[in-house]
Each structure stands twice: as structure tokens, then as C-alpha cells.
Amino acid sequence: MRGKWSAVVVLGLTAVLTTGCTLVGGGSNDDAGATVTLVTHDSFAAPQQVLDAFQQQTGIKIAVLKKGDAGALTNSLVLTKANPIGDVAYGIDSTFASRALSEGIFESYTSPEADRGPQRYAVDSEHRMSAVDLGDVCLNVDTNWFTERNLPAPTGYDDLTDPRYKDLLVVENPATSSPGLAFLLGTIAKYGEQGWQAYWQKLKDNGVQSVSGWEEAYGQDFSGSSGKGPRPIVVSYASSPAAEIGDDGKPRTKALLDTCYRQVEYAGVLAGTKQADKAHKVIDFLLSQQFQATVADSMYVYPARDGVALPKAWADAAPLPRDSASLPADQVQSGRERWIGQWRSLLGQ
Secondary structure, three states: OOOOOOOOOOOOHHHHHHOOOOOOOOOOHHHOOEEEEEEEOOOOOOOHHHHHHHHHHHOEEEEEEEOOOHHHHHHHHHHOOOOOOOOEEEEEEOOOHHHHHHOOOEEOOOOOOHHHOHHHHOOOOOOOOEEEEEOOEEEEEEHHHHHHOOOOOOOOOHHHHOHHHOOOEEEEOOOOOHHHHHHHHHHHHHHOOOOHHHHHHHHHHOOOEEEOOHHHHHHHHEOOOOOOOOEOEEEEEOOHHHHOEOOOOOEOEEEEEEEEEOOEEEEEEEOOOOOHHHHHHHHHHHHOHHHHOOHHHHHOOEEOOOOOOOOOOHHHHOOOOOOOEOOOHHHHHHHHHHHHHHHHHHHOO
8 A cells, every 4th residue: 555664563462462352263273383374565564462462362373475565466466366375465455456356366255343344445245355444645744844934835736736836746656656546546536537637737837746656755755854855745644644743742744634535455365265264364353453453553554443543643643534535446447547647648757
């Protein structure tokens, strides 16, 4: 789904591990010593204590195989579907979900944990993909940069075409970046098929810069505290300001919630696995209260499960957007490659 900064997990995991809480259903003798390969994106992170507890309680060890970002992960799973490289996949997001489903990467499985919230993000009546987390892609601004220059920060899409913000925006290439694609889809949802290219032409005329991925955009070109670049407006995530809290307890950056496009990340059992029963338990684990309670601190995403508390600092710095844009999966599937091609021609990429 995205590149991420390192985060320190501050949850009370020790209590979870020492009170005998069940992560998933207990393991059988047949599971002892079994290894299930989880194919995922490069940003996957989970507390080792929780992974160890799952292994202790089920006998199943999770071996993590990382395959780039969400797009690269999807491509890898499509190319190897006749001889799957793992048993479970996690990290294909809603911008690529329709492709994964059309290619038959996953087999059906309805987790007993799915009715605790993940089902509201269902994209498939056969339940081949279960929602694990969500992370809205939004414009972020370096608030200190604007304050120091006595310039009002932009508040939405239209402001970015104002000459006052010339050469201030950096975005990611939608052909190579999941957040870049989400931002492109957000502009299509905002301006429609007939208007999005005209909008991007205005961005081009106003000096928008495009780079290959989130790490480069946020870490090199953005002027916020995690980046030292010259541009104070970047495509990132609604959760990003939670990583930019200063000594005064206030975030140095702000997400523009009117520009958010919802990305949901999914997990599924890979079709052709020889360990379907064990793979089911891994899906149950990813949807469990214990794993879901780690995703905010570990990966800076919002849990899909109901009733999972966010870190206290997120309440003001990174609240979950209420009205994020989205496009139907079938519309994304039919238009994605055409839109990317049009964008590349327009931007000269």
C-alpha cells in the first residue's frame, strides 16, 4: 500500500502475552512445526511478540516474504498464480483488488472474525479477500512553512492551481506508486472523466513535481520534519501527521481531509496452497483483536476491526476521515491502465 517510517510499538503487548488471551483458535498436533508463508508488501510490520504468541498457541510459524509495494505485490502474485509462492497474501489494496479477483489469485474463505468490521469493506461476494486495515491517501502540508511565510495553506484540490502555490507540490507517479495512483483516482472522483485531465494540466502549469514513490516524495522533497526538501505540499496519508508530533505535543504537518481517497488493504488465502486449513488460521489472526491493535503503531494505518482503539496522539493529529472519496472496483479495473497512460502522456513521464 505505501512506504512507511519506523515506529516504536508502545502497546501493552506483554499483558496480552501473559494473560493467556487467545489470538485465534487453538492449534492441533498436525499444526505443530508448520510454516505458512505470508506474501506481503515491503511495509509489513508486526510486533515479534504477537507473531511468537500466534506460533505458540497454534503451532504455526509465519514466514514473511516481501514483494515491493502493492502494485509489485499484485503483479508478482499474478505471474506466479499457477505455482503460488506462498499460502496467504496481505497488502493488495483497493486500487488493485479488482485485478487480483479477476486473475483468480485467491480462494474463498469467510473468517469468523470478518463480521467484526472487515465485512463492511468487502469487495467480493465469494469472500476471497478480507479487509485488514485502511489508510486514506490525502494531501499533507507543512504548516510551519506556511506560517513562517505568512501564506495561507491550501485547503483542497482547487487551491493547488493557484499561482501562490506554484512549485510547491510533489506527487508520486501512479504508474509506480500506490499512493500516487490513489491520488490520481481521487482527482478522477472529484472532477470526473471529462475534467480530470484539464485539472492535471493546470497542476503541470503550476509546477507540480512527480517522483517515483512515497519515500522519495515524503523523505526527500517534502519540507516537513521527516523531509528536508523544498516543497511544503505532498501526497501522503491521513495518518502521517501522527508521526510528526513535536516536543510541544502538536503535529508539524496537517492532512487536508477534503482530498482523501480511501485505500483498504486486504488479505486472502492463495489459490493452490497445500495448507488451506493453516492459511485460514493466519487470516483469522490478521483480523483478530490482538493483531488489529498493533497496526496503527506498527504500520501507521487504521484497523478494519470495530472497537480497536487508536493511539491517543491520533485523536487530534490523525483522525480517520469521515468522507473519503472512492471509485467502484469495476470502474477502477476498467479504467486504471487507460488513466495511467493518459496521465503519463500529459505529464511527460
